[in-house]
Amino acid sequence: MKKLAILFALLGVVGAANAAVLTHGSVGVGHGVQVPGKDSAPCNGTQLLNYDGSAENGFCWQYGGIVPPNYGAFAECYNYTGNVCGIALYLTGIGNPAQPATLFIWNDNGGMPGTVITQANGTPSGVPIWPSIGEFDFPIAANVTGAYWTGYWANFANQGCGYFVAADLNGFGGCPMTNIAPGIGYPTGWNNVSVVWGATQAIGIGSWIGVPVPTKETTWGQVKHLYN
DSSP states (O other), X not given: OHHHHHHHHHHHHHHHHHHHHHTEEEOOSSOOEEOXXXXXXXXXXXXXXXXXXXXXXXXXXXXXXXXXXXBTOEEEEEEEEEEEEEEEEEEEBSSXXXXXXXXXXXXXXXXXXXXXXXXXXXXXXXXXXXXXXXXXXXEEEEEEEEEEEEEEEEOOTTSSOSOEEEEESSSSOOOOEEEEOTTSSSOSEEEETHHHHOOOSEESEXXXXXXXXXXXXXXXXXXXXXXX
């Protein structure tokens, strides 16, 4: 009986360790390649983008890292006054089934996502296999003033990651944030993705705006995208 008790205890430790590993995933450090997207621009506008178009990894939450309505979400910040008309996601995969994404625009709350301004739904179709990166554009409508956040949440609570957001490890910089679920070994709530995956400059989430006028706060990565 004593041996059985020890065995079950060891199995419990292994199970807990596996559960901790399974809460988040990455495709592994490498060199992502942008492939032509199948989506067209969701509006007659311009895309703001902190991600420099060259991914070195991809991130995702799964299993216990996902808790509705938005633990496991990812977000990037932008600064603009006017109409936001779409969200761009730069995604890669490893062959697992995709799930619908809930798309968000948030107010800024002290340098992190605050209240939801608006949300929409969309399903990335035909996510390419790493190291290929695909762009997926979705319409969404909101008026913003100054700093705001845009991002998504996907429910991989019952499966492995269906897609991963492109991770820019060495670009011009942005504000890559993720909403960490409680009880999985990391600080709960909105934190920089670097807390989980290590130093990261930006993630592949862009914001379509109705008028292509860069603001004072626009990064070089954003300006460069205006002329691609």
